[in-house]
Amino acid sequence: YDNKGLLYKSRKDYDIALEQFDKAIACDSKNSDAYENKISLLFDMGKYEDAIDFGKKGLEKFGQSDDLFFYMAYSYEMLGDYKTAVEYYDKELKYSNYKSWWTFTNASYCKLMLKDWIGAIEYAQRSIKLHQNNVHPYNFVAFAALETDKLDLATEYNNKAFNLYDRPNYMSYYNYARIKHLEGDDAGAKQRLDKARELFEKDTENWQFDGFLNLCDELERKLF
Numbered sequence: 001y002d003n004k005g006l007l008y009k010s011r012k013d014y015d016i017a018l019e020q021f022d023k024a025i026a027c028d029s030k031n032s033d034a035y036e037n038k039i040s041l042l043f044d045m046g047k048y049e050d051a052i053d054f055g056k057k058g059l060e061k062f063g064q065s066d067d068l069f070f071y072m073a074y075s076y077e078m079l080g081d082y083k084t085a086v087e088y089y090d091k092e093l094k095y096s097n098y099k100s101w102w103t104f105t106n107a108s109y110c111k112l113m114l115k116d117w118i119g120a121i122e123y124a125q126r127s128i129k130l131h132q133n134n135v136h137p138y139n140f141v142a143f144a145a146l147e148t149d150k151l152d153l154a155t156e157y158n159n160k161a162f163n164l165y166d167r168p169n170y171m172s173y174y175n176y177a178r179i180k181h182l183e184g185d186d187a188g189a190k191q192r193l194d195k196a197r198e199l200f201e202k203d204t205e206n207w208q209f210d211g212f213l214n215l216c217d218e219l220e221r222k223l224f
Contacts (some may be wrong), residue, residue, distance in 0.1 A: 002034050014045050036067035044206060048075035082110040101130035108140045113210060119143040135164050140170040146178050155179055170199035171209055177219060186223045212221045
């Protein structure tokens with residue numbers, strides 16, 4: 001049943017996959033894999049509150065679990081409860097001996113949303129130390145550095161973000177626009193801000209920076 005659930009999940013037949021995981025749990029309630037697979041599925045289905053409730057049950061039954069911690073944290077993040085999300089991301093990091101770069105990245109983003117700029121920089125840099133090819137933590141460092149008037153640090157990490165890909169994402173261009181504005185080049189800032197908006201509209205990722213268009217509007221009002 002567990003394997004069938006994974007198969008149906010890979011086909012995006014989520015309702016059938018959920019039935020299979022429930023059957024796996026009914027057959028063997030001590031099977032932690034089925035619990036972890038189900039919480040992952042509930043997250044993919046966008047059932048974040050259900051994922052949190054189910055995760056709590058799993059933790060009560062099995063104790064600590066990196067998957068349960070992670071998907072509970074991610075669910076809290078998707079619901080906008082960034083403070084609780086960080087708490088569960090920290091639990092996952094401690095349990096995994098601080099080896100999860102993607103958890104550091106997600107937690108860094110949550111710290112940005114909480115305006116914990118120093119914490120966001122720290123977590124993003126720790127993510128980069130574990131994995132150098134993910135653009136998001138570079139963007140997060142640049143964003144937080146701009147919020148704390150560290151233009152040199154923002155420029156350093158924004159350049160690194162651009163060096164990662166031939167076509168950097170919208171956040172890289174937004175940070176670049178802010179840097180240009182602070183350097184007194186409002187024409188250059190407007191050009192890059194327009195590019196950031198264009199890329200944001202075309203973005204197909206599941207994750208988007210919360211309030212991004214509002215940030216663009218605020219910056220545009222400062223130009224010229």
